[in-house]
Structures are given as structure tokens and as C-alpha cells.
Amino acid sequence: MTRNLLLASLVLSLAFPIAAHAQKQMQNSAPDPWWKHAVFYEIYPRSFQDTNGDGMGDLNGITSRLDYLHDLGVDAIWIAPCFPSPLVDFGYDVSDYDAIDPQFGTMADMDRLISEAAKRHMHVLLDMVVNHSSDQHPWFIASRSSKTDPKRDWYIWRDGKVDKDGKMGPPNNWHSVFGGSAWQFDPTTGQYYYHRFFVQQPDLNWRNPVVEKAMYDQMRFWLDRGVAGFRLDSIDTLLEDPGLGDEDYRRDAKGELVRDRTGQPMTTGEKTSNLPEIHDIIRRMRAMIDSYPGDRVLVGETYLPNVMELDKWYGGAAKDELQLPMDTQVGVRNTLNPNLWRTRLEDAETSLHGSMPLLVYDNHDNSRLDRYCRESNGAAPGADCGQIQKMLETILFTSRAAAMMYYGDEIGMSTGPMPAEPTRRRDAERTPMQWTQGKNAGFSTGETTWLPVLPNFTTVNVEVESKDRDSLLEWHRSLIALRRTNLLLREGGQKTFSAVNDNIVAYTRSVGDKQIVVVTNFSGTAQQADMGALAGRKVHVLQANFAPDMANGVLKNSLTLPAYGAFVGEID
Ligand SMILES: [Ca+2]
Numbered sequence: 001m002t003r004n005l006l007l008a009s010l011v012l013s014l015a016f017p018i019a020a021h022a023q024k025q026m027q028n029s030a031p032d033p034w035w036k037h038a039v040f041y042e043i044y045p046r047s048f049q050d051t052n053g054d055g056m057g058d059l060n061g062i063t064s065r066l067d068y069l070h071d072l073g074v075d076a077i078w079i080a081p082c083f084p085s086p087l088v089d090f091g092y093d094v095s096d097y098d099a100i101d102p103q104f105g106t107m108a109d110m111d112r113l114i115s116e117a118a119k120r121h122m123h124v125l126l127d128m129v130v131n132h133s134s135d136q137h138p139w140f141i142a143s144r145s146s147k148t149d150p151k152r153d154w155y156i157w158r159d160g161k162v163d164k165d166g167k168m169g170p171p172n173n174w175h176s177v178f179g180g181s182a183w184q185f186d187p188t189t190g191q192y193y194y195h196r197f198f199v200q201q202p203d204l205n206w207r208n209p210v211v212e213k214a215m216y217d218q219m220r221f222w223l224d225r226g227v228a229g230f231r232l233d234s235i236d237t238l239l240e241d242p243g244l245g246d247e248d249y250r251r252d253a254k255g256e257l258v259r260d261r262t263g264q265p266m267t268t269g270e271k272t273s274n275l276p277e278i279h280d281i282i283r284r285m286r287a288m289i290d291s292y293p294g295d296r297v298l299v300g301e302t303y304l305p306n307v308m309e310l311d312k313w314y315g316g317a318a319k320d321e322l323q324l325p326m327d328t329q330v331g332v333r334n335t336l337n338p339n340l341w342r343t344r345l346e347d348a349e350t351s352l353h354g355s356m357p358l359l360v361y362d363n364h365d366n367s368r369l370d371r372y373c374r375e376s377n378g379a380a381p382g383a384d385c386g387q388i389q390k391m392l393e394t395i396l397f398t399s400r401a402a403a404m405m406y407y408g409d410e411i412g413m414s415t416g417p418m419p420a421e422p423t424r425r426r427d428a429e430r431t432p433m434q435w436t437q438g439k440n441a442g443f444s445t446g447e448t449t450w451l452p453v454l455p456n457f458t459t460v461n462v463e464v465e466s467k468d469r470d471s472l473l474e475w476h477r478s479l480i481a482l483r484r485t486n487l488l489l490r491e492g493g494q495k496t497f498s499a500v501n502d503n504i505v506a507y508t509r510s511v512g513d514k515q516i517v518v519v520t521n522f523s524g525t526a527q528q529a530d531m532g533a534l535a536g537r538k539v540h541v542l543q544a545n546f547a548p549d550m551a552n553g554v555l556k557n558s559l560t561l562p563a564y565g566a567f568v569g570e571i572d
């Protein structure tokens with residue numbers, strides 16, 4: 001056994017320990033894989049914790065905060081890309097898949113992070129950017145060098161199309177997500193290459209089996225080092241229609257063309273995203289992952305239009321594709337509309353062949369949770385944003401679902417100012433983590449930080465909120481602890497509970513005749529929730545952001561919830 005293999009097996013045994021109670025359970029039936037009930041925590045590494053004073057977060061910073069994350073109840077961290085990158089798309093343009101970018105640290109730092117996480121029974125997921133590489137990756141440099149280079153077919157090269165006036169243009173009308181044509185002319189060989197995202201992010205050709213194998217080799221490199229799995233970036237865009245036909249143009253509700261910031265009409269993506277053949281690749285990727293011990297997991301960045309499409313990413317009834325494609329219907333593409341929350345939660349429960357939903361509200365590409373406090377997203381004028389967040393997080397952590405949170409959600413970090421530069425707009429949700437009331441909010445000892453710390457750090461920070469029992473941070477800690485320790489929240493089936501009030505979203509979690517009832521008020525005024533058959537039952541209040549009106553611990557016919565009230569009770 002080489003030193004590396006020895007190290008890898010040591011890390012693995014640390015990363016996937018089997019607790020005594022789990023062993024006992026295994027004698028009867030196989031225990032659930034760890035990810036099924038996990039709380040995932042996304043870390044944007046530039047913004048989490050700086051340890052060398054350069055104003056940018058680093059891997060050692062993450063390691064130094066593992067105790068905090070463990071105490072919060074986090075099971076796994078997903079680290080946004082920390083691989084070498086020219087940073088055209090802040091790390092989502094990878095120029096070397098099996099190395100660490102020096103700004104984040106070294107490979108030894110990553111190994112230490114993985115093993116320190118394992119000591120705390122926590123898992124590390126990396127972000128695999130599989131659809132495209134950087135144009136600085138040696139693969140692309142070789143590919144663009146000549147039409148006969150062995151790596152030419154690793155990317156998508158096509159001749160241009162000459163129009164009736166004899167003018168050369170792109171092969172078709174496909175549009176880049178970041179604006180303009182998705183085709184870039186390359187003078188070296190006189191052909192165009194396809195890039196769904198920035199010009200500097202050429203799409204890999206996943207119809208070439210050699211590319212698929214090369215990417216799996218990169219993933220194996222990290223699996224061998226002990227990572228628990230991957231969050232797969234832009235996974236629904238792996239394949240394009242080989243016929244290269246034009247796409248339809250997107251139109252708004254009035255039938256007008258939807259244009260990008262350069263004025264060019266945008267296309268629908270029907271030939272460049274979510275093609276059915278992708279699922280053959282995903283099944284092979286799952287088989288590769290499953291060849292490793294310790295329940296490695298594939299999490300997907302899956303922005304899909306409905307639950308039927310989402311179900312396909314699990315592999316439907318066969319469940320042989322991604323274990324956890326993200327559900328972006330419930331919490332990302334939604335407003336404070338109780339009817340949509342009710343039906344989408346129900347969809348996730350009833351239309352996924354029993355697979356585990358992965359609920360997620362925000363991430364490094366979407367505004368933070370304070371967006372739900374805007375009137376334009378359905379909040380009442382002057383609504384208490386803290387109460388709204390407590391109410392929504394109650395649903396995240398008490399639903400039958402794996403939960404994905406974004407760094408800073410637990411303290412209520414807000415969305416920052418929107419930068420004028422269109423390609424930097426997502427900086428608004430990437431501001432430095434607010435740890436303390438001190439310099440740079442405890443994020444960095446440097447003179448400047450890569451993005452300014454938000455001014456509200458003096459009150460919104462871990463230090464202050466840890467001392468306040470009513471804080472959002474303590475709300476998270478107790479909810480996540482409940483979720484870990486309460487059998488009904490862990491194992492119970494979920495069923496919508498009719499409270500005979502459209503403003504109320506309520507459900508039960510039950511095993512046999514034992515049940516928990518969760519009741520939330522999506523409105524800015526007090527609401528009555530009809531307790532139906534639960535009226536007269538004794539209830540043990542597990543968590544509530546108000547003082548529930550009950551008679552000696554017995555539920556009345558109706559429960560009054562204040563604006564954005566949230567109630568979790570176990571029926572005795
Ligand atoms: Ca640093």
C-alpha cells in the first residue's frame with residue numbers, strides 16, 4: 001500500500017465512522033444513508049473566514065470554524081469551487097480540477113480540512129464544474145491549437161454559417177446565459193466553439209466518451225482523498241442537440257422577445273439544456289460514485305420547471321441517478337405565497353417516488369432570504385423580517401427533506417448592495433461572513449476585504465446572536481437539534497394538514513399514531529388555524545416564535561398565530 005493509499009484509507013475510516021447504535025440498527029435493517037436526513041451548509045470560500053490577512057477567505061479558515069458548524073448541527077459542508085481558476089466566473093471556470101488554488105491554501109490544507117471534519121462526523125462535498133472548463137485549462141489549450149489535436153473533440157467545435165450576403169456568422173442562434181451568442185470564433189483554426197456561459201468557459205463535449213472518463217478520473221481523485229461527494233454545477237446542460245438546429249426565442253407574457261443586456265434576443269434553451277440523453281450519463285456517474293464505500297452522494301444544481309422534471313433526476317422509480325437534485329420550486333423560485341408553498345411541499349412529498357427532497361432557499365447565485373421580506377415578494381408592508389425567516393426556516397428543518405442552507409442564513413445575513421457591473425451582481429449575496437462586532441466582523445485581520453462587510457455586522461453576527469435566546473441563530477440551533485433528536489421529525493411521513501385558512505401552511509409528521517403538527521402563518525396579520533381533529537389533544541410545544549394560547553397544554557378548536565407565526569408541537 002503506497003503512502004497515499006494508506007492516507008486515503010485512514011481518511012476514509014475517519015470520514016465514515018459507524019456509530020455503535022447505527023451498527024445495532026444494521027443488524028435489523030440497513031440504516032438510512034447519512035445524507036438522507038442531513039443538513040448541508042454551503043460555504044462560499046472567499047467569504048467565510050480569512051486566516052492570512054489577505055482579505056479573502058481560505059481553507060484553513062473553514063477548518064477553524066468546524067466547531068461552530070458542528071455546534072450548529074451541520075452534517076456536511078459544500079465548498080464552492082476552490083480549484084485553480086482565472087476567476088472569470090469566480091472559480092466556476094476551472095483550469096485544473098485536481099489542485100487547490102493558492103489563494104485558498106494547499107492540498108495539505110484540504111486534506112486537513114477533510115480529516116478534521118471527519119473527526120467531528122462531518123462530511124465535505126466539493127463543487128464539480130463538469131459542463132465546461134476554463135479556456136486556460138490544458139485540455140482546451142490543446143483543443144484549440146489545431147483541428148487534428150487529439151483533444152480537438154473534447155470541446156464543441158463547428159464551422160460558421162455563411163449567410164446570403166456571404167457573411168460568416170455563428171453555426172446557429174444559441175444564446176449564452178451571460179449574454180450574446182453562445183458561439184465564439186477562434187481565428188487559430190477558423191472554427192467556432194460553444195460556450196453556454198462566459199466566452200472563457202468552453203463547454204466540454206460529453207458526447208465524447210473519453211471526456212466522460214477524464215472527468216470521472218478527476219472526481220475519483222477527490223473521492224480517493226475522502227470527499228463525501230459533489231455538488232454538480234449546471235448539470236442539466238451537459239448535452240446539446242447534435243443537429244445544432246436554431247432554438248425558439250423566449251417571449252414574455254405579452255409575447256415580446258426577451259432580450260439580454262446587450263439587446264440580443266434570448267433563446268429558450270430547448271436544444272441546450274435538460275436533454276433526455278443526459279440521464280444515461282448520470283446513471284453511469286452514479287454507478288461510479290456507488291463503487292466507493294461510505295454512501296458518497298451526488299447533489300445536483302437542478303433548476304427545473306416542475307416536480308415531474310425533478311423526479312427524472314432521481315431516476316424516477318429506479319432511483320439510480322442523483323441522490324439529491326435540488327428542489328428549487330419550494331424555496332428559490334417562489335414568493336411568500338402560501339398556496340404555492342403548500343402545493344409544492346405536497347408535490348415533493350407525493351411525486352418523487354418516495355425519494356428524499358432536498359429543500360434549498362438561497363445560494364451564491366440567488367438573493368438571500370431577506371428577499372422574502374420585500375412587498376414585491378408577498379410580504380406585508382413593514383413586516384418583521386426576523387419572524388418571516390424564522391417561519392420559513394421552520395419549514396426547511398421540519399419537513400421530510402434533506403436541508404440545504406447557505407452560510408450566514410443562520411444569523412439572517414442580508415443581501416448586499418447590487419453592484420453596477422452586470423457580471424458582478426451576485427456579489428450581493430457573497431459578502432463576508434459576520435462573526436463578531438470587531439474589525440471586518442471577525443472575517444479578516446486585513447486592511448481591506450475582497451468585498452466590503454455589510455454595515456449591519458454590528459448587530460447581525462454570530463457573537464451577539466449567540467448570547468440572545470430569541471436570535472435567529474438560536475432559532476436555527478434549536479430547530480436543527482430537534483430535527484436530529486426527534487424520531488418523528490427524522491422518520492415521520494409528511495401530510496398536509498388543513499387549517500381551513502388559506503394563509504396557513506400546515507402539515508403533520510407521523511409514525512403510527514404519534515404525530516407532530518407544524519403550523520405557519522404566511523400573512524402579516526394574526527390568523528386562526530382550525531385544529532380539526534387535533535382540538536382537545538394535549539400538545540407538547542417543541543418550538544414557536546410566539547406564546548401559543550392553549551388551555552393547560554391542550555389545543556383549542558383553533559390556534560391563533562400572529563403575523564408570520566410558526567408553531568411546532570408534538571401531540572401527546
Ligand atoms: Ca486568505
Ligand SMILES: [Ca+2]
Nearest residue numbers: 203237238239
Ligand atoms: Ca454543455
